[in-house]
Amino acid sequence: MHFELKTNQKKVLQSTSRFTILSAGRRFGKSTIGLLYLLNGDLIPGGRYWFLGPTYRQTRLIAWHLLKGMFRNQPVKMNETNLSVTLPNEAEVRLVGADRPDNLRGSFLNRVVLDEIAYIKPGTFEEVIFPMLGTTKPPGRALFTGTPNGMGPFKKYFDYGNDPNNKDWGSFHFTTLEGGYVPADEVARAKEYLDPRTFSQEYLGTFENYGGQLYYTFKQTPHTADLKHNPNLPIWITADFNKEPMVWEIAQIHDKRLNIIDEIYIRYSAKTHIAVAEFLKRYGNVTNKLVYVTGDASNNYESHRDYTTDYIIIRDALMEKGFRVVVQVPKRNPNINNRINIVCSLLTNGRLTISPKCKQLIDDLNQVESDNKGGKNKEDPARTHSSDALDYLVWRLFSREFFKQTIKQI
Numbered sequence: 001m002h003f004e005l006k007t008n009q010k011k012v013l014q015s016t017s018r019f020t021i022l023s024a025g026r027r028f029g030k031s032t033i034g035l036l037y038l039l040n041g042d043l044i045p046g047g048r049y050w051f052l053g054p055t056y057r058q059t060r061l062i063a064w065h066l067l068k069g070m071f072r073n074q075p076v077k078m079n080e081t082n083l084s085v086t087l088p089n090e091a092e093v094r095l096v097g098a099d100r101p102d103n104l105r106g107s108f109l110n111r112v113v114l115d116e117i118a119y120i121k122p123g124t125f126e127e128v129i130f131p132m133l134g135t136t137k138p139p140g141r142a143l144f145t146g147t148p149n150g151m152g153p154f155k156k157y158f159d160y161g162n163d164p165n166n167k168d169w170g171s172f173h174f175t176t177l178e179g180g181y182v183p184a185d186e187v188a189r190a191k192e193y194l195d196p197r198t199f200s201q202e203y204l205g206t207f208e209n210y211g212g213q214l215y216y217t218f219k220q221t222p223h224t225a226d227l228k229h230n231p232n233l234p235i236w237i238t239a240d241f242n243k244e245p246m247v248w249e250i251a252q253i254h255d256k257r258l259n260i261i262d263e264i265y266i267r268y269s270a271k272t273h274i275a276v277a278e279f280l281k282r283y284g285n286v287t288n289k290l291v292y293v294t295g296d297a298s299n300n301y302e303s304h305r306d307y308t309t310d311y312i313i314i315r316d317a318l319m320e321k322g323f324r325v326v327v328q329v330p331k332r333n334p335n336i337n338n339r340i341n342i343v344c345s346l347l348t349n350g351r352l353t354i355s356p357k358c359k360q361l362i363d364d365l366n367q368v369e370s371d372n373k374g375g376k377n378k379e380d381p382a383r384t385h386s387s388d389a390l391d392y393l394v395w396r397l398f399s400r401e402f403f404k405q406t407i408k409q410i
């Protein structure tokens with residue numbers, strides 16, 4: 001394995017700070033730099049050198065192959081269980097996962113890399129790692145590397161490093177392109193498909209604030225417009241089966257663009273057959289009788305909700321009125337973060353338009369915020385249902401395209 005360092009990688013390795021921070025875009029070469037940092041210079045007899053990642057599994061996946069490659073044909077002992085390499089002078093290089101940070105206590109360290117620091121449990125460095133660096137002579141050093149994820153502790157370390165008063169700390173920031181391992185056209189493609197905030201975080205290595213409006217790319221103009229039902233196209237129904245309220249969004253797809261043309265909203269004690277009746281009142285006489293139905297996962301074991309029968313009610317009632325019905329429902333609801341990113345990306349790229357009739361949906365897109373635990377804030381009981389319905393439809397229609405076209409390299 002041959003490692004010819006690119007200029008920007010060299011700058012990080014040449015850092016003289018005791019604590020060095022590298023915030024960089026995806027595929028910059030962060031993990032590789034991390035390993036080279038550990039092996040840089042002499043490894044002192046009996047010294048300990050750790051490459052620490054968020055979990056044991058992930059760390060093994062990221063770095064074990066690479067580490068073994070770096071020591072190929074050298075007189076070292078490799079231990080596949082410990083993920084360690086022991087040199088003839090008893091210096092040990094080891095991969096470690098921070099699954100349970102407290103289990104890591106009880107050792108000293110000469111040098112450590114905290115890879116993917118944004119995903120390592122907060123406090124791991126201060127409470128567990130830092131004391132281990134204090135008992136060696138000279139005191140141990142650390143490199144923190146990662147692509148940012150929101151505004152957590154990684155941002156704090158990065159800011160320390162940029163403050164000239166903190167003599168021990170030094171920060172570096174590079175974009176994916178500045179790494180030199182991902183071609184410009186691949187980055188341009190990612191920019192086209194990702195929402196701007198995610199693109200900036202992942203490819204420019206910036207710290208983005210994910211608070212506030214979740215569907216942050218939504219703007220009344222240009223994303224709302226009077227949309228008429230197109231009689232030649234099939235209809236999509238996407239449903240959120242909450243009972244108070246129940247919301248369905250009615251959509252059509254035109255030239256790869258998604259138009260949300262209407263909304264059925266039942267505020268209190270909603271029953272699925274009432275929503276079906278409302279749908280038939282509005283669309284019972286359309287000429288194109290093909291209807292696709294999607295929505296909430298049919299059977300969500302975690303919350304013991306089961307909507308199987310609701311989908312059957314819809315299917316049978318519509319078929320009775322001469323519709324052809326295709327029900328396409330996911331087994332599990334998709335991850336919230338991923339589905340919101342796809343909605344935001346469609347909005348940015350002018351592929352999602354919403355009729356002003358969809359009042360609940362527009363309120364959701366304007367108002368829904370994060371609960372800071374990876375979900376939507378549900379304090380207002382009226383909110384989140386219509387945007388959930390939209391998410392499910394968008395996920396069904398565009399997630400494959402999104403993943404295929406963008407993050408090939410992950």
Ligand SMILES: Nc1ncnc2c1ncn2[C@@H]1O[C@H](COP(=O)(O)OP(=O)(O)OP(=O)(O)O)[C@@H](O)[C@H]1O
Nearest residue numbers: 002003004005025026027028029030031032033181
């Ligand atoms: N010095 C180098 N010499 C040769 N190849 C390199 C070097 N540095 C990085 N690479 C290659 O670039 C790619 C990305 O490297 P690496 O996995 O270190 O990046 P990363 O920033 O940690 O990526 P991720 O964001 O996925 O964690 C890998 O295929 C790696 O082999």
Ligand SMILES: [Mg+2]
Nearest residue numbers: 030031032062
């Ligand atoms: Mg990496």
